[in-house]
Amino acid sequence: MLTRTQIQIKGIVQGVGFRPFVFALAERSALKGQVFNNSVGVLVDVEGEECQIKQFISELKTNPPPLSNIESIEFSNYSKPINYSDFRIVESNSNGAKFMPISADIATCDDCLREMFDENNRRFRYPFINCTNCGPRFTIIENVPYDRAQTTMRDFEMCENCRDEYENPLDRRFHAEPTACADCGPKVFLRSRTEENYPQINTDEHRFKSQSDIISQANQLLQNGEIIQIDAGFDGPKSDIEIYRDTKLKKEWLCFRFYAVNFFIFFFGIADS
Ligand SMILES: [Zn+2]
Numbered sequence: 001m002l003t004r005t006q007i008q009i010k011g012i013v014q015g016v017g018f019r020p021f022v023f024a025l026a027e028r029s030a031l032k033g034q035v036f037n038n039s040v041g042v043l044v045d046v047e048g049e050e051c052q053i054k055q056f057i058s059e060l061k062t063n064p065p066p067l068s069n070i071e072s073i074e075f076s077n078y079s080k081p082i083n084y085s086d087f088r089i090v091e092s093n094s095n096g097a098k099f100m101p102i103s104a105d106i107a108t109c110d111d112c113l114r115e116m117f118d119e120n121n122r123r124f125r126y127p128f129i130n131c132t133n134c135g136p137r138f139t140i141i142e143n144v145p146y147d148r149a150q151t152t153m154r155d156f157e158m159c160e161n162c163r164d165e166y167e168n169p170l171d172r173r174f175h176a177e178p179t180a181c182a183d184c185g186p187k188v189f190l191r192s193r194t195e196e197n198y199p200q201i202n203t204d205e206h207r208f209k210s211q212s213d214i215i216s217q218a219n220q221l222l223q224n225g226e227i228i229q230i231d232a233g234f235d236g237p238k239s240d241i242e243i244y245r246d247t248k249l250k251k252e253w254l255c256f257r258f259y260a261v262n263f264f265i266f267f268f269g270i271a272d273s
């Protein structure tokens with residue numbers, strides 16, 4: 001007999017691929033309903049056969065996404081189903097108390113690294129590459145529940161390719177909130193100036209051809225023995241990273257401008273380019 005329950009999961013469950021995981025598990029278990037982030041974690045409203053629901057809850061407990069950390073799973077008494085037609089991820093519900101442990105930023109995963117070094121991949125050497133399993137979290141989150149609109153990524157409208165990935169349940173960027181590419185996401189800018197004449201930072205005048213050109217250029221400067229200082233601000237999407245060339249300070253200054261904060265990837269990019 002069909003029945004329905006609501007499962008509230010608390011802990012580090014936002015920004016760690018929990019909703020896509022629940023979605024895939026529900027599909028596999030032939031359950032219907034919905035999942036969404038709320039102010040205390042993730043809520044799953046699910047209906048199906050009681051034994052399937054029990055199995056589903058047991059899977060949630062035993063095989064959660066690797067980056068999650070479940071503190072508790074509570075579920076309501078079984079009730080009459082409302083006959084959901086499918087299972088879906090829906091808009092967050094921000095009602096109620098606002099206590100929500102947030103995941104730390106997560107170092108670039110192996111899948112993203114593979115893409116970043118694949119010349120044929122559209123994110124080849126894109127320094128802000130990320131996915132459901134990696135990328136910035138704590139640094140960009142301004143409020144809970146964790147949704148793109150509540151992060152500093154809200155200013156970057158996804159391009160068609162990124163949106164297709166974001167909306168595809170089979171894609172590893174399904175609901176990856178900070179997803180981005182060189183077409184639509186934060187970019188690296190490399191600029192030079194003299195001490196006397198400091199061009200406006202936020203013009204595209206000195207924009208390089210591609211993101212990887214910029215990282216290569218920075219790498220070249222390092223290899224030429226330049227001493228580089230990186231100075232970063234933390235005012236969300238308008239954050240700056242400035243790089244100063246110590247030995248030739250009077251001739252030229254370099255400035256990287258980042259439109260979001262994601263330093264670990266940046267450092268990685270310089271070290272390995
Ligand atoms: Zn990744």
Ligand SMILES: [Zn+2]
Nearest residue numbers: 159162181184
């Ligand atoms: Zn894109």
